[in-house]
Amino acid sequence: MAILSSGVLTAGLWMVPVFMGLMGYMKYDSIDPESHPRDKRHLDHNYDFIIVGAGSAGSVLANRLSEIPNWKVLLLEAGSDENTVSDIPAVAAYLQGSSLDWQFKTEPQPTACLGLVGGRCNWPRGKVLGGSSVLNYMLYVRGNRRDYDLWEEMGNPGWGYDNVLHYFKKSEDNRNPYLAQSPYHSSGGYLTVQEAPWRTPLATTFVEAGMEMGYENRDGNGEHQTGFMIAQGTIRRGSRCSAAKAFLRPVRLRPNLHIAMHSHAMKVLFDENKRAIGVRFKRDGKVQNVYARREVILSSGAINSPHLLMLSGIGQADHLREMGIPLVKDAPVGMNLQDHFGFGGLVFLVDKPVSMVQSRYENMGSVMQYVMYGKGPLTILGGVEALAWVNTKYANATDDFPDIEFHFVAGSASSDGGKQIKKAHGISDKMYNEMFRPIVNRDTWSVIPMILRPYSKGYLRLRSRNPFDKVLIYPNYMIDDRDAKILVEGVKIAIAMSKTQAFQRLNSRVNPYLMPGCRHLVHWSDEYWECAIRHYTVTIYHHSGTAKMGPSSDPEAVVDPRLRVYGVTNLRVVDASIMPNVVSGNTNAPTIMIGEKASDMIKQDWGESTVSIPPPKDV
Ligand SMILES: Cc1cc2nc3c(=O)[nH]c(=O)nc-3n(C[C@H](O)[C@H](O)[C@H](O)COP(=O)(O)OP(=O)(O)OC[C@H]3O[C@@H](n4cnc5c(N)ncnc54)[C@H](O)[C@@H]3O)c2cc1C
Ligand SMILES: *[C@@H]1O[C@H](CO)[C@@H](O)[C@H](O)[C@H]1NC(C)=O
Numbered sequence: 059m060a061i062l063s064s065g066v067l068t069a070g071l072w073m074v075p076v077f078m079g080l081m082g083y084m085k086y087d088s089i090d091p092e093s094h095p096r097d098k099r100h101l102d103h104n105y106d107f108i109i110v111g112a113g114s115a116g117s118v119l120a121n122r123l124s125e126i127p128n129w130k131v132l133l134l135e136a137g138s139d140e141n142t143v144s145d146i147p148a149v150a151a152y153l154q155g156s157s158l159d160w161q162f163k164t165e166p167q168p169t170a171c172l173g174l175v176g177g178r179c180n181w182p183r184g185k186v187l188g189g190s191s192v193l194n195y196m197l198y199v200r201g202n203r204r205d206y207d208l209w210e211e212m213g214n215p216g217w218g219y220d221n222v223l224h225y226f227k228k229s230e231d232n233r234n235p236y237l238a239q240s241p242y243h244s245s246g247g248y249l250t251v252q253e254a255p256w257r258t259p260l261a262t263t264f265v266e267a268g269m270e271m272g273y274e275n276r277d278g279n280g281e282h283q284t285g286f287m288i289a290q291g292t293i294r295r296g297s298r299c300s301a302a303k304a305f306l307r308p309v310r311l312r313p314n315l316h317i318a319m320h321s322h323a324m325k326v327l328f329d330e331n332k333r334a335i336g337v338r339f340k341r342d343g344k345v346q347n348v349y350a351r352r353e354v355i356l357s358s359g360a361i362n363s364p365h366l367l368m369l370s371g372i373g374q375a376d377h378l379r380e381m382g383i384p385l386v387k388d389a390p391v392g393m394n395l396q397d398h399f400g401f402g403g404l405v406f407l408v409d410k411p412v413s414m415v416q417s418r419y420e421n422m423g424s425v426m427q428y429v430m431y432g433k434g435p436l437t438i439l440g441g442v443e444a445l446a447w448v449n450t451k452y453a454n455a456t457d458d459f460p461d462i463e464f465h466f467v468a469g470s471a472s473s474d475g476g477k478q479i480k481k482a483h484g485i486s487d488k489m490y491n492e493m494f495r496p497i498v499n500r501d502t503w504s505v506i507p508m509i510l511r512p513y514s515k516g517y518l519r520l521r522s523r524n525p526f527d528k529v530l531i532y533p534n535y536m537i538d539d540r541d542a543k544i545l546v547e548g549v550k551i552a553i554a555m556s557k558t559q560a561f562q563r564l565n566s567r568v569n570p571y572l573m574p575g576c577r578h579l580v581h582w583s584d585e586y587w588e589c590a591i592r593h594y595t596v597t598i599y600h601h602s603g604t605a606k607m608g609p610s611s612d613p614e615a616v617v618d619p620r621l622r623v624y625g626v627t628n629l630r631v632v633d634a635s636i637m638p639n640v641v642s643g644n645t646n647a648p649t650i651m652i653g654e655k656a657s658d659m660i661k662q663d664w665g666e667s668t669v670s671i672p673p674p675k676d677v
Contacts (some may be wrong), residue, residue, distance in 0.1 A: 080664045091202065092303065094139055095187065095310035095377045097319045101348055105132040105316070107660075109357055110136075110323045110336050112367065113189020115633040116357030117301035118229070118653030121248070122216075123608040123660065124315035125671050130314050132348060133380045134339055136322040144192050145297040146428065148419070150440035153193045154182040154482045161529060162361060163484075168398070170535035173575055173593030174484040181400075181597055182482070183359055183529060187319060188302030189514070190359060194599065195440025196291040196298055197465075200226055201648055202639030204459050213609030214619040216655075225654040226647060228670070229304075234290065240361055242280040247302040248673045249295035249650060252344045254443070259412045260503050261443035261444040267340045268446055278447055282400050283642070284460050286446040290556035292646065294677070297433025308401060308673050323646075324525040326370040326629060328386060334629035347616040352664065356583055357653070360601040360635040361518065363504075364392040365529045367605065367616070367631070368520055372623060381523045389616050389623030392518035396603040396640040399535050400508035401587075402483055402596035403493060403573060404549055405470040406556050408564040413501040414441060414469040416477070431519075441467050447510075447642075450547035452540075462548035463643065465506040465598070470569075472497045483596055491518050493571045502569070505555070507548030508598045510642040513538035518604060534596055542661050546587045561639045600645040605635035620659050632656040 107123050109116050112135035120133040137158060142604045144153055153159060159182045166177035174180075184190040203219035210218035227244040233252040237243045243251075266276050268286030276285040294297045309315060320341055329335040333397060334348035358364040371386030374393075378385050411418070419435040427434030447460040452599060471479040472494040480490050516534040521527040536542045556566040572581065576589035605623075608615030616623060617636055623629045634649045641648050 068351065070585050073425070088281050091308050091674045093307065093310070093643050095302075095317045097139070100128065101132065101318055104351055106348045106350065107355060108132045108134065108353075110356035111189060111339060111362065112187045112302060112317065112357065113184060113359055113631065113633065114191045114301045114308065114484065114649040115653035115656070117188060117191075117305040118353075118650055119355060119357060119632055119657055120315060120317070120530075121305040122654065122657030122670065124309060124312050126661065126666050127314060129314060133315065133317045134321045134337065135187055135290075135321055137187060139187045140300060140302060144186070145667050146436050147196055147291070147293055147296070147298055147440060148191065148241040148436040148438050150195050151478050151482045153325060154180065158184060158186040158279050159193060160361070160528070162531060164531045167532065167534065167537075168315045168457075169537050170533070170592050170595040172595075173486055173489045173573065174595070175486050177633070178484060179533065179595060180484045181350050181361070181481065181601065182599065183229050183361060183601075187317070188300035188312040189307065189598065191292070191301040191592045191646055195442050196293055197442060197644045198279070198290040198292050198642035199445065200285045200651075202459055202657075204666060205639065205641040207618070208639050209607070214607055214638065217607075217621065218416050221587050222573040222651055222655065225651045228654050229368050229650050232672075234306060237277060237320065239637045240277065240280055242277070248291060248308065249301075250299040250480045250677075251290055251292060253288055254291055254438045255295065255296055256435055256437050257443050258414060258583070259289065260468040261466065261559045264444045264446070264466045265563070267555045268556040270558040270560055278445060280659055282323075282458050283451065284458050285445045287444065289439055289442055289445050292439065293439070296428065296437040306389070308677060310378070323366060324369065324528070326356070326366065326371070328626065332386060332626040334626060340399050350628070351631060353660070356629070356631045357633045359450050359633055360395070360604045361529060361531070361557065362409050362516055363633055363635045364604040365520070367391045367447040367623070369523065372626065373615075377460055377519065387486035387623075389624060390468060390606070390614050391616055392604050393515075394614055395516035395518055395520050395531075395601070395604045396512065396535065397516070397533055397535075398510070398586065398598040398600040399533070399595055400506045400513070400598060401545060401549060401591040402471070402595060403590055404507065404552055404567040405472070405502050405504045406496070406561075406566045407486060407497060407504065407569055408501045411501055412564065413503055413629060414438070414467075414473055415499055415501060416474040417499065417585045430556060441469060443468055448583050450544055450551065452544055452549065459642070461510050462543055462551065462556075463508045463510055464548075464552065467504045467506065467509065470494070470502040472500060472502055475499065485594070489573050489594065492574045493569065497569060498569050503566070505552040506596065506598070507545060507552055509541055509544050509548070511540045511639070514541050515603070533597075536592060542588045542591060545591050547593070549587045586629075598644070600634070600640055602634040602637040602640045602645060605631040606638050607636040608638055620663065621656050630656065643651075667677070
């Protein structure tokens with residue numbers, strides 16, 4: 059805390075790249091396993107596999123498929139490389155709205171996002187090597203074992219928990235001493251997982267409060283999910299461990315792996331037998347084709363993979379007709395859109411200087427601590443320090459299948475004086491001025507309650523057949539009232555938590571400034587909270603389900619249980635789009651697992667060994 063309270067020397071984040079540059083010069087040489095991949099300028103005409111999108115799933119695929127020395131693999135990525143700022147955990151939200159973000163927005167709908175600019179929720183997605191794992195808050199969460207058992211019961215053999223656990227562990231390099239012995243974790247994989255090396259005193263208060271309420275302090279990625287814990291993160295030595303850092307950098311010198319950045323795929327090319335034979339893409343203003351001898355794999359994420367499918371003629375027949383796209387296969391692409399959403403405005407005031415007030419931590423001392431030692435307040439996971447899974451009255455508490463996840467933040471939209479969170483969430487001036495301006499720079503904490511299995515499902519539509527026009531997003535948040543009711547209960551559990559002894563030692567109390575648009579309701583009633591939730595709705599960025607995996611008997615399925623697109627050949631989708639139901643947790647680790655499992659299925663389908671190459675020892 060000494061560093062924090064000496065925070066007068068506000069250096070600004072521009073200092074970080076300068077220091078990192080110096081460090082790089084001092085520490086690294088050309089054989090450093092963490093050097094960045096090259097952007098391959100001259101591509102071959104033909105590859106065995108073309109992977110479209112270098113995100114959480116695509117990075118894993120590129121690594122695993124290029125383990126087969128006689129497979130030539132091309133990884134196409136629309137964005138550029140990561141940088142030193144995207145490596146800093148605490149400033150993750152700064153990347154939203156930057157050139158590393160696709161910057162999607164939802165269409166206005168009457169049930170949610172009502173207090174945000176234009177009635178829209180922002181949907182950031184990574185447009186960068188590493189994809190959304192470069193923008194994300196680095197929380198390492200796998201979901202509930204039942205999620206996967208249910209996927210299997212829905213007709214997807216091999217996707218049950220006991221099977222997928224192998225793939226979670228295959229990726230993992232867990233560096234938490236207390237987890238090393240757990241049968242649910244492993245070490246020696248590509249993806250580094252550990253707790254942030256720094257935390258506010260509030261993080262411990264949160265866990266204590268949970269225990270006071272009768273919950274266990276436990277590893278929510280272990281045998282049981284229900285409970286409270288300090289967050290585990292995909293970080294390495296205090297910096298972000300994106301999927302690109304984990305899976306691409308160590309294999310960047312493989313001669314059979316070509317990585318092409320700034321390459322925006324426009325469509326999949328088919329022959330007359332509906333066999334996928336290549337990809338059309340645009341790079342440096344030039345449209346070009348590249349061909350695949352074996353398979354094209356879409357790993358462009360849950361918004362862009364369905365977009366590419368529709369542009370390629372795979373989608374709902376009437377919609378494609380309306381857009382003037384020749385039909386290749388009538389399929390429910392872009393339907394079954396699922397996401398996790400929650401309430402952004404559940405803020406509590408405290409009387410002690412214990413929170414992440416920006417002016418206190420964004421200073422020279424913090425920058426030095428981060429750059430020199432990989433420690434200090436800049437290492438916290440996008441501001442989220444701890445997590446909990448709790449049961450509302452709508453869940454069966456003995457089932458260990460909680461319906462709400464808490465994201466605990468030692469701060470709120472008021473902590474940065476309106477600089478970043480306001481922009482990232484698209485909070486209107488009116489809401490900011492009335493709810494947050496009066497408490498700017500005060501010590502606060504918040505809980506973002508998130509509904510784990512929403513009933514409401516949305517859909518995507520093409521805006522036009524121009525591949526560079528973003529799709530239209532209709533999330534349908536809380537179109538089913540039950541979702542709002544569950545979230546209201548989540549809010550009430552968080553308020554009860556603020557009344558525990560642990561939080562009362564700091565005199566925690568709800569921010570007294572009311573949500574504009576909801577003041578006419580009885581203050582703090584269920585109706586008030588529901589209104590507030592519908593005004594300040596936030597995505598937790600877990601877009602999924604838009605190319606649903608399922609058996610051929612499932613009319614909603616787009617891909618089969620081996621992730622092959624129905625109705626065509628040599629085309630797979632491998633990313634968060636294939637989740638039949640969003641998992642009851644955050645989606646990065648599950649998507650990396652999907653990448654691992656798909657890699658083995660592809661190797662099996664082409665008669666190759668699934669024995670993998672371990673990562674270098676020195677990362
Ligand atoms: C702000 C934010 C915070 C998040 N926080 C967390 C968290 O803390 N924990 C967690 O578990 N999950 C989190 N998530 C979610 C998680 O990161 C994603 O679910 C996961 O990264 C999705 O992986 P993916 O492979 O499906 O897609 P992505 O990782 O998004 O990858 C898709 C890739 O395809 C590229 N691409 C798209 N279209 C094209 C095209 N036409 N041509 C070429 N390339 C293309 C994109 O640029 C991108 O690199 C967060 C996400 C965001 C955006
Ligand atoms: C709750 O779950 C337990 C354990 O799975 C089960 O035995 C019980 O019948 C369930 N209760 C209700 C009300 O569904």
